[in-house]
Amino acid sequence: TLASVTWGATDDLEFNVAVPLLATRFGLDARLDDTGSAQRQTLHARDTRVGLGDVLLRTKYRAVSAGVVQAALGAVLRLPTGARDDFQGTGSVEAGPQLYVALGPLPLADPLTARLYLNGGLALRADDVDRSEAHWGAGVDAAIGERATLALGVLARHPWQRTGVPGAFDVPRTTGTAPLLGLHNRRSDFYDASLGLRVALWRELVIGFVHALVPINHDGFRSDVVPLVGVEAAF
Numbered sequence: 001t002l003a004s005v006t007w008g009a010t011d012d013l014e015f016n017v018a019v020p021l022l023a024t025r026f027g028l029d030a031r032l033d034d035t036g037s038a039q040r041q042t043l044h045a046r047d048t049r050v051g052l053g054d055v056l057l058r059t060k061y062r063a064v065s066a067g068v069v070q071a072a073l074g075a076v077l078r079l080p081t082g083a084r085d086d087f088q089g090t091g092s093v094e095a096g097p098q099l100y101v102a103l104g105p106l107p108l109a110d111p112l113t114a115r116l117y118l119n120g121g122l123a124l125r126a127d128d129v130d131r132s133e134a135h136w137g138a139g140v141d142a143a144i145g146e147r148a149t150l151a152l153g154v155l156a157r158h159p160w161q162r163t164g165v166p167g168a169f170d171v172p173r174t175t176g177t178a179p180l181l182g183l184h185n186r187r188s189d190f191y192d193a194s195l196g197l198r199v200a201l202w203r204e205l206v207i208g209f210v211h212a213l214v215p216i217n218h219d220g221f222r223s224d225v226v227p228l229v230g231v232e233a234a235f
Helices: none
Strands: 002-008 013-034 039-052 055-066 070-080 092-108 111-127 131-145 148-159 170-173 175-177 190-202 206-215 226-233
Touching: 002 226, 055 092, 070 111
Parallel strands: none
Antiparallel strands: 002 013, 013 039, 013 055, 055 070, 070 092, 092 111, 111 131, 131 148, 148 190, 170 175, 190 206, 206 226
């Protein structure tokens, strides 16, 4: 779940605080073969944790508003309130600039309209800048009148360095060395598909939404699906 509050200081400037509550379930199934002794071991591990994620402080300023083109500059400060060992936080203060661009609404077949999005930014780590990352997202919203909106997007993260030092995952084998559990020590790129539906439950003041984040590639430890269901209210 995500508790989020946005305050519009002016028509162009807004501030946001987001506090996530995460339930993390970790599962690992592995088979270890020792070719020298012909022995085989299996490992099954399961664990679940519930706790706060990293708190996000965000601001956004609309710098361009020309017809169907909208552009905004922003900044994000991430506070390490989530437990890193439970995959609920980064364990470090992060901050960085953001850029948001939107194109629309673009009329389609009545009553459909579309809006295109492109954003990007940096997440700079305070404890180790070399472990920072760049991220971007691109997507489209298809609005059905003023009642519902379907959303489809691609989100990407690009860490600046490898997961660990050279040889961190190598273990000795009878024929040399091989990566532990098939993990390769290289720089990872994370790509996810974002699927969502928003529905106006009461006028335009109460909005219900369902959302899912689905991995496109298999770099790093990833969840199969990250679901999110919630309600937004405007005052």
